[in-house]
Amino acid sequence: MSVANRARERSLARPASKQRLRLWLRLLRSSRAIEACLRERLRAKFTITLPQFDVLATLARNAEGMTMTELSRRLMVSNGNVTGIIDRLASEKLVLRQAPASDRRSFIVRLTPRGMSQFSAIAKAHESWIDELLTEIGADEAEKIIERLDGLVRRARNEEARP
Amino acid sequence: MSVANRARERSLARPASKQRLRLWLRLLRSSRAIEACLRERLRAKFTITLPQFDVLATLARNAEGMTMTELSRRLMVSNGNVTGIIDRLASEKLVLRQAPASDRRSFIVRLTPRGMSQFSAIAKAHESWIDELLTEIGADEAEKIIERLDGLVRRARNEEARP
DNA sequence: CCTAAATATTTTATGTTTGTAATATTCGGT
DNA sequence: ACCGAATATTACAAACATAAAATATTTAGG
Numbered sequence: 001m002s003v004a005n006r007a008r009e010r011s012l013a014r015p016a017s018k019q020r021l022r023l024w025l026r027l028l029r030s031s032r033a034i035e036a037c038l039r040e041r042l043r044a045k046f047t048i049t050l051p052q053f054d055v056l057a058t059l060a061r062n063a064e065g066m067t068m069t070e071l072s073r074r075l076m077v078s079n080g081n082v083t084g085i086i087d088r089l090a091s092e093k094l095v096l097r098q099a100p101a102s103d104r105r106s107f108i109v110r111l112t113p114r115g116m117s118q119f120s121a122i123a124k125a126h127e128s129w130i131d132e133l134l135t136e137i138g139a140d141e142a143e144k145i146i147e148r149l150d151g152l153v154r155r156a157r158n159e160e161a162r163p
Numbered sequence: 164m165s166v167a168n169r170a171r172e173r174s175l176a177r178p179a180s181k182q183r184l185r186l187w188l189r190l191l192r193s194s195r196a197i198e199a200c201l202r203e204r205l206r207a208k209f210t211i212t213l214p215q216f217d218v219l220a221t222l223a224r225n226a227e228g229m230t231m232t233e234l235s236r237r238l239m240v241s242n243g244n245v246t247g248i249i250d251r252l253a254s255e256k257l258v259l260r261q262a263p264a265s266d267r268r269s270f271i272v273r274l275t276p277r278g279m280s281q282f283s284a285i286a287k288a289h290e291s292w293i294d295e296l297l298t299e300i301g302a303d304e305a306e307k308i309i310e311r312l313d314g315l316v317r318r319a320r321n322e323e324a325r326p
Numbered sequence: 327c328c329t330a331a332a333t334a335t336t337t338t339a340t341g342t343t344t345g346t347a348a349t350a351t352t353c354g355g356t
Numbered sequence: 357a358c359c360g361a362a363t364a365t366t367a368c369a370a371a372c373a374t375a376a377a378a379t380a381t382t383t384a385g386g
Contacts, residue, residue: 019305020297021290024197030312031194032239034187039345051371068336076195078373083337085371105335105380127184134183136314142182145308149189151299152197202373212373214343231364241345246365248343268352268363333382344371353362 034133041129046122051077053126055085056111056119059095065110094118197296204292209285214240216289218248219274219282222258228273257281 039050048056058074059066066074072082086109089095094115097107111119134142202213211219221237222229229237235245249272252258257278260270274282297305 016302016305017290017294019302019309020300021293023297023300023305023309024293026309026312027190027194027197029239030315031190034190034315036239036345043346049370069334076192076199077371079335080337080339080374081372088370103335103381107336127180130184130187131180134186134315137183137186137311139179139182141311142179142186145311146182146186146189148300148304148308149193152193152297199373206374212342232362240343242363243346243365243367244344251342266353266363270364327386329384329386331382331384333380335380336378338377339375341374342372345369347367349364349366351363351365353360355360356358 034130037133038126038129041125042122045125048122051075051085052089053119053122055082055089056094056115057123059109059111060116060119060123063111065098065108067106067108069106071109089115197293200296201289201292204288205285208288211285214238214248215252216282216285218245218252219257219278220286222272222274223279223282223286226274228261228271230269230271232269234272252278 035050042048042050042053054075055071058071068082068086069079071086072079075082086095086097090097093112095109096112097109100106100108137145198213205211205213205216209216217238218234221234231245231249232242234249235242238245249258249260253260256275258272259275260272263269263271300308
């Protein structure tokens with residue numbers, strides 16, 4: 001980095017850092033607001049929690065099943081946490097654990113037929129709720145924000161992996 | 164809304180709704196990623212949780228103190244939840260509950276001097292962490308995203324308040 | 327080849343955060 | 357004085373993180 005760039009960055013450091021802090025607070029608040037709204041509707045209409053729905057959605061995209069660790073990484077949730085969620089979904093017969101022949105340390109978690117049909121019913125409502133909540137945001141605009149957020153996630157993940 | 168606009172929206176409904184769904188998933192993932200990163204650092208360097216820090220930060224901006232209900236609304240967190248967080252912070256002598264003469268139902272929660280100094284130490288580190296995580300996003304760009312998110316929160320809040 | 331250490335996967339244990347529901351107390355208006 | 361609304365707490369269940377333990381696999385050394 002050049003001396004000029006360094007100086008320019010230092011002179012801008014104050015306002016930019018404040019703006020970034022504000023952005024982070026909005027990010028947190030908006031995801032909380034949407035989460036609260038979805039959680040309430042999911043509970044009222046389908047008797048399911050948001051994390052449980054998240055798991056169903058993730059499994060639905062992976063018909064061949066996933067291990068517990070893969071699930072926990074995908075959902076950005078701790079390993080021990082997934083156990084409890086899968087336990088509850090399994091007791092509802094929405095998912096099942098299979099022991100793969102190759103590696104007896106792990107389990108493959110899959111949707112049951114009941115889980116699939118349950119998921120597709122919920123997913124339909126879910127998509128329309130999101131469409132309604134984000135209706136002010138157009139497709140092109142969504143794309144721009146998505147790109148920014150992707151860069152952000154990449155950075156946060158790297159920081160996390162290197163403590 | 165005009166007939167033409169309605170038709171245009173219907174014809175675009177599919178891709179826009181998919182984009183909005185993607186945006187929501189990114190939103191959730193990025194706030195989770197940042198949260199995980201911050202939580203880890205806060206625990207390691209200051210022995211405090213993220214929600215506890217959130218409470219300290221909110222109280223720091225309101226020197227005159229806040230009631231439990233005001234706190235729960237500001238933080239978008241349930242009423243019963245705030246009780247537990249304040250209990251823990253109070254047991255660490257970082258905050259205290261004052262009974263106002265005017266209304267014996269409520270408590271005014273304030274930072275103690277110890278809470279203030281603790282907070283300012285943590286806040287400094289926090290701001291620099293955020294600045295580092297969001298470094299790719301400029302001040303003007305942050306402002307644009309903030310505006311979009313604000314509209315989004317407004318809508319989600321309205322939906323929530325009218326069940 | 328065989329055993330021990332290192333590694334990987336999951337569960338269990340403990341504590342915090344979260345929401346919902348139920349409860350007690352207090353305030354304000356009628 | 358009474359009734360509905362507001363305020364805070366408590367109880368309970370789910371979600372979450374971390375750490376430790378249990379089990380299975382892989383690898384390294386003899």
